[in-house]
Amino acid sequence: MNAFEIRGGKPLKGEITPQGAKNEALQILSAVLLTEEKITISNIPDIKDVNKLIELLGDLGVEVNRLSKDTYEFKAANINLEFFQSQTFKAKGGSLRGSIMIVGPLLARFGKAAIPKPGGDKIGRRRLDTHFLGFEKLGAKFNYNAETGFFNVDATQLKGTFILLDEASVTGTANIVMAAVLAKGTTTIYNAACEPYLQQLCKMLNRMGAKISGIGSNLLTIEGVDSLGGTEHRLLPDMIEIGSFIGLAAMTESEITIKDVCYNELGMIPDVFKRLGIKLELRGDDIYIPAQKSYEIDTFIDGSILTVADAPWPGFTPDLLSIVLVVATQAKGSVLIHQKMFESRLFFVDKLIDMGAQIILCDPHRATIIGLDKKYQLKGIEMTSPDIRAGVSLLIAALSASGRSIIHNIEQIERGYQDIDTRLKALGADIRRL
Ligand SMILES: CC(=O)N[C@H]1[C@@H](OP(=O)(O)OP(=O)(O)OC[C@H]2O[C@@H](n3ccc(=O)[nH]c3=O)[C@H](O)[C@@H]2O)O[C@H](CO)[C@@H](O)[C@@H]1O
Numbered sequence: 404m405n406a407f408e409i410r411g412g413k414p415l416k417g418e419i420t421p422q423g424a425k426n427e428a429l430q431i432l433s434a435v436l437l438t439e440e441k442i443t444i445s446n447i448p449d450i451k452d453v454n455k456l457i458e459l460l461g462d463l464g465v466e467v468n469r470l471s472k473d474t475y476e477f478k479a480a481n482i483n484l485e486f487f488q489s490q491t492f493k494a495k496g497g498s499l500r501g502s503i504m505i506v507g508p509l510l511a512r513f514g515k516a517a518i519p520k521p522g523g524d525k526i527g528r529r530r531l532d533t534h535f536l537g538f539e540k541l542g543a544k545f546n547y548n549a550e551t552g553f554f555n556v557d558a559t560q561l562k563g564t565f566i567l568l569d570e571a572s573v574t575g576t577a578n579i580v581m582a583a584v585l586a587k588g589t590t591t592i593y594n595a596a597c598e599p600y601l602q603q604l605c606k607m608l609n610r611m612g613a614k615i616s617g618i619g620s621n622l623l624t625i626e627g628v629d630s631l632g633g634t635e636h637r638l639l640p641d642m643i644e645i646g647s648f649i650g651l652a653a654m655t656e657s658e659i660t661i662k663d664v665c666y667n668e669l670g671m672i673p674d675v676f677k678r679l680g681i682k683l684e685l686r687g688d689d690i691y692i693p694a695q696k697s698y699e700i701d702t703f704i705d706g707s708i709l710t711v712a713d714a715p716w717p718g719f720t721p722d723l724l725s726i727v728l729v730v731a732t733q734a735k736g737s738v739l740i741h742q743k744m745f746e747s748r749l750f751f752v753d754k755l756i757d758m759g760a761q762i763i764l765c766d767p768h769r770a771t772i773i774g775l776d777k778k779y780q781l782k783g784i785e786m787t788s789p790d791i792r793a794g795v796s797l798l799i800a801a802l803s804a805s806g807r808s809i810i811h812n813i814e815q816i817e818r819g820y821q822d823i824d825t826r827l828k829a830l831g832a833d834i835r836r837l
């Protein structure tokens with residue numbers, strides 16, 4: 404297992420460009436299975452989870468052509484459905500969360516699909532009911548084979564229908580949309596997730612010939628078509644990286660410009676950081692963060708302590724709550740972090756407490772942070788990254804802390820952040836891979 408050694412306490416300076424969005428990439432890559440024609444995708448991040456899915460597509464028989472560092476061409480003309488039975492598929496398909504989204508397209512195009520129980524972060528229960536209840540509504544038969552650990556679905560012909568999702572699941576909505584585009588008749592999906600990455604997926608599917616309306620809302624209407632064609636697609640910048648860099652700048656008193664952020668797609672992310680007292684300016688389509696000695700957490704209008712909670716889009720994404728939490732440890736004032744969606748994502752606060760942060764973990768979902776207002780610097784320690792976002796939060800804490808920190812299990816961070824050590828070094832960070 405690799406580790407990072409960080410010597411913290413140095414302000415950083417410069418420009419950083421966000422990578423293409425990890426979670427959009429996983430949806431868009433799955434969609435290439437819907438057509439036998441060529442699909443070109445650009446701004447693909449070179450990160451573990453995305454590369455694993457690309458490899459899996461290749462194993463399934465998709466022709467994969469890398470045109471440049473971040474641009475690939477895919478052609479899913481000859482899919483090997485036998486591959487589902489293999490041990491390789493079990494190992495690779497189960498190693499990331501995003502692989503679940505190959506089920507919808509395969510079911511739609513070939514009438515059957517299987518997937519081992521998918522991986523991803525260990526951040527609490529991560530059920531898949533929404534996905535399979537949706538497929539069943541479209542007429543598929545579903546079974547989970549406890550012995551093999553595989554979810555299987557099959558259908559001779561999917562039929563459009565009204566589906567009220569049991570929750571606004573992001574990957575669940577993407578999966579059901581990709582199944583419904585080739586179903587017979589009209590599908591209406593209510594309580595659909597509507598975050599920008601899903602909007603991107605729906606727009607791409609429409610360019611391929613699908614008929615989806617209601618994009619951006621929680622009510623999607625999909626008129627099924629017989630087949631889909633090729634297209635070109637560019638991924639948005641990764642909004643979680645953008646939020647992480649805003650947090651990094653504030654914590655380390657750094658002057659940083661985050662380039663080409665597609666500000667209009669960031670929803671309430673900039674405002675949440677502003678409520679922590681962080682100054683940021685929109686310059687063109689860049690976010691400029693000046694070096695700040697201090698930042699003060701807002702209160703609610705009635706003077707009560709601010710709560711930052713996650714919610715399905717357009718609410719605040721759960722993937723940035725760990726970053727907000729770490730940034731609050733050095734703010735002036737207090738904030739309650741309420742992680743409603745995942746029940747095991749806040750346990751990493753132990754490490755921050757060891758570093759000197761003042762945090763009360765109220766229960767698995769809530770933590771109160773009493774900001775130190777930079778009066779006491781965090782101190783470097785040795786720690787292990789439990790999940791991707793906690794990992795980056797610990798990295799930010801280590802960069803702001805005095806002395807030396809070691810972060811183990813950085814594979815978690817590298818699931819989602821491309822060349823993070825090299826890019827931070829370019830800003831002046833003292834970070835070394837062990
Ligand atoms: C590969 C990928 O894209 N992963 C993202 C995707 O995961 P993923 O699609 O797996 O997450 P879901 O949207 O299905 O659900 C996330 C969690 O929130 C809960 N939930 C969801 C909706 C709802 O209305 N109420 C509710 O409580 C679910 O039970 C689950 O515990 O979306 C999550 C929520 O933005 C992100 O954290 C993940 O990074």
Ligand SMILES: C=C(OP(=O)(O)O)C(=O)O
Nearest residue numbers: 500501523524722791792
């Ligand atoms: C939880 C995340 O990823 P995944 O769903 O792939 O585990 C994340 O990106 O923060």
